[in-house]
Amino acid sequence: MRNNTLTTTRRTVLAGALAMMAAPAFALSEGDATNLVSKLVSDIQKTIDSGKTGNALINDFKKIFDTYADVPIIARSSLGVTWRSATDAQRRAYSAAFRSYVAEKYGNRFDEFSGAEITVTGANKTKRGYVVNSTAKLPSGSSVAVEWQVSDASGSAKVFDIYIEGISMLVTERGEIGAMLDARGGNLDQLIADIG
């Protein structure tokens, strides 16, 4: 009997602990996810409309990236399998370099959305959180589907991928970083020095 009770208690405690571990993954509501993306979109639009150029614009994008994106996960994922063999120092240096690289590359690219009207249209549940759907209506008349993947697996709600007409930033950057590594004979330190 005693044994049984103990087992039950253990099980309950274990179940409780598992539930607590799992809890953060379910704490994110659809409203949280859409609110995060709405705020992010409005910050992006303010930055684009500010008329800033060059480094001022890129610095603003760095701030947005730090505030809204799950930077550690994005950096790690962009390096793919190479992350596993990298030393702690290399991982830190790469993450910092990747942050500048992304802000520079996408800061300039967001120019293309100048004059665009971005509207959040809905959200779908995924295993990691939500995909928030939005449409960017460009001045040329074309509309572009932009989807934002949101998760709170990091402890707070963050965007970890953006799909533009189905093209994932994570997948694209993993391919690009992989090609840059290949071009440098797999030398990670050289890559860090070049993109940082």
Place this chain on the structure above:
Amino acid sequence: MAHRSPRAVIAALVLLTVSACAEPPAGQLVSDPYKPVNQTVHAFNKGLDRVVLRPTSQVYGVVVGREGNKLVQSAAETISLPNRIVNKVLQFRLVSAVEDTFRLGVNLTFGLLGLRDVATEMGIPNDDTDFGETLHVWGANEGNYVELPFFGSSTERDAVGLIVDTLLLDPLNGASSGSQSDALVLQLTSIVGNRNEFADLIDSILYESADSYTAQQSAYIQNRRFQLRQNSPDDALLDDPYALDLLEDPYAE
């Protein structure tokens, strides 16, 4: 007696495509066994872009401008509508086929022979399609990746789709050669217009990426799969960077 028409050959190709099976190897976006040939074609296409298409589109951008390009794109879309309607019927998407028929009628009349896209202004959904998508609806896998001369990125399934669209489902097949060449000029103009409208994106893929072959392949395949999915994204298709959690602590320094 020897009545082996091109149509029979195409029908055989379509059957082969529907029954063919090529899953991308694990860890790869798409199956690419023809990579060496594809890379040669890519070098040719890229050269063609650098020497002809890109400079032409830059002149086009200055001469025609944004508003002019809207007219060109609208007209090019209007002449492609009969093909779209046939494909939607073949895909059993009858509501969408009726919408496209309405779009054709409205744009040809109130839209001044297709120069203005009145239907979109009225809020009619505008969803392009092709025979590659029809094959997808019929259950064909995308097959291996191919880069076609002039046409660019494709898959085996979509290459067969392109042949069927061009040779069998082109509404102007029965038209006079004069209107056929007009239509060709319009289609080429619309390609130049698109090259100009999406110049930053295309330039970044072709001229600013570390490996333009892979960058173009990745963008094409992802975008094509996105076009073919009718509903919200499938979890299985979404990139999941957290999946590596099982192997290590993502926040470990």
